[in-house]
Amino acid sequence: MSKSVRVRFAPSPTGPLHIGGVRTALYNYLFARKMGGQMLLRIEDTDQNRFVPGAEQYILDALAWAGIQIDEGQGVGGPHAPYRQSERRDIYQQEAQRLVDEGKAYYAFDTADELDAMRQRLEAANAPAAQYNAITRMQMRNSLTLKADEVRARIDAGEPYVIRLKTPRKEEVRLNDLIRGWVNVHSSAIDDKVLLKSDGLPTYHLANIVDDHLMGITHVIRGEEWLPSAPLHVLLYRYLGWEDTMPQFAHLPLLLKPEGNGKLSKRDADLGGFPIFPLQWTDPATGQVARGFREDGYLPEATINFLALLGWNPGTEQELFTMDELIASFDLAQVHKAGARFDIQKAQWFNHQYIRLRPDAELAPAVQQQAEAAGYDCPPEKAEKIVALLKGRVNFAHEIYGEAATIFNAPATYDEAIVAAKWNDDAIRAATAFYDALLAYEGPFVADDIKHLLADTMTQAGIKQGKIMQAMRVALTGSGAGPDLMLTMEIIGKDETVSRLKQALQTLAR
C-alpha cells in the first residue's frame, strides 16, 4: 500500500499573499483532496529581515476566504508542530551539523566584502559563472582551507560563519517532474549554497527539505521559479540520506503580465486597475492600501474558478466548476507547461456568471445597505426585487445599486435626445391617459397587471404601444435605457409612478 498523499503550501510572511500564491495553494489543495490526502500549511519565516507583521494572519484569512481548507499546520496544529520555521531552528542546525560531520558540508567564514571581491575577480577573469563552488571554494576562508584547530578557534571565539553545501564537482542530477518530465542538470551548475546562515537560521533550501521530509510530504507542488534549484534539492535529499522517500516534484507555470514581458507584478495590477491580492492589504510600514479581489467585489467561487483554469484544463468544455467539481476533475498531468497571461476580463466574466447564480435574497442585504446609507428607504422585499431585476446586467454585486439609480430617484433631468425624438403629441396623450388610468386603478400594482393596464389604455386611446414606450420610459426614469419598465414601476410603486408621470407632463413642454 502506498503512502497517503501529503502536500504543503509554504508561503513566506513577507507581505500579502500574491494571487499566484493563491493558485499554487489551490492546486495543492485540489490535488490533496482528489487523492484523499492532506493539505499542510507551513510558514517559511527564516528571513528575519523580511518579516512583516500581519502577513501570516493575512495568509490564513486569504486561504479561508478562498475556501482552501488546511488539514494540518499553522493555524490548525498537528503532530509535526511547530509549523513556523523560525521555531524549528534546532532541527535545522542539527541536520546542518550532521552534513558537516559527514563531510558533505563545511563552515565558511568569508565576509560579504570577501564574497563580493571573489565575484568581481571571477567576472573580470571572464569565468563562466561567478560562484562559490568546487573550484573557487579552495581559495576562500572555510573549513576546507583552514586548519581544523583554527576553525575550532574561530567558532569558539564567536566569529560568524555559515554552513555551505559541498556540491560535487561532476555529477549529473536528474529529477522527474510530474508536469515537465525528466530534467537533467550538471552539478557544476549548482554552487555551494548556504544552508545555514550566520544568524543560525536555515536558508529555504535546507529548511524546506528537512521539513518536507519530517512532515512526510509526498508531493511538492510549487511555482516554476523553483525549477532551477530543484536539482540542488535532490542533492540535499541524497546527502541527508532521504532520497528513497523524496517527494515528487511538480513545477507550476507562472502567471504572466497581461501584456508585455515578465511575471505578474503589483505594478501591472495598479496599471491595469485590477487587484493582485486576494484581500485588501494595508502596509503596516507605509500605511499604503492595496486592493483585494474580495473588496473589489469578486466572489470567492469566481476567483477560484478563474484561477483554476489559468494553467490547467480538464480537457472537457466545461467552464464553470464548483470546488467539488474542480477536485473531481483535477489532474496534475493536465497542468499546462507554459506561463499564463493574467486576463482580468475573464475573471470579470466568471464573476458575472456567479452573480447570476446567486440567490436574490443573498445579494439583497448589500443593496439595502447601500441604499439606506444613501438615505433611501429600502425594505428587504424591495432590495430583493431590485436584485432580481438587475443582477443579470452586472459583473459585480455592488454595481446593482448603481444600476438602480433611476429606481431611487425621480428624474432630475431627461435625456434630451430621447425627448426630442419621442416626446410627441401621441406620447403626451398616452402619458396623460395612463396617468388617468393609474389614478382610477385599484388592483394589485404588479408588473403583469400594469402591463395589461397600459395595453388596455393605449388600445382605448387608439395609440400603438410600441410607439410611445420610449417616451414613457424617459418620462418615468429620465433615461432612454434601462431594465424592464413594468417591473421598474412595480418596484417604485403606484404613487411614485403617478407622481413621476405628473412631473414629466409638467416639465416636458411641447
Place this chain on the structure above:
RNA sequence: GGCCGAUUCGUCUAGCGGUUAGGACAUCGCCCUUUCACGGCGGUAACACGGGUUCGAUUCCCGUAUCGGUCACCA
C-alpha cells in the same frame, strides 16, 4: 551571459501521427426586447521558423528564433 523551461486564434486553452484544428474571454454581426443590457445564434481569428523521422506531422527528434525563470547569508 551560463543553466533550466516554454512556444496552437489578441488572451486562457483542447489536441497526445491522418480533425473542416474544438471551446471560452474579448471583438464583430444577427436575433430577442419598449430601450440599454443579459441571453441565444453566427462570423473574423492560431499550430514561431528551418531541417529531419514517417506513406502522412500541430502532434516525434534536432537546430534557430522568441519569450519566461534562475544564477543572494530572499523565499
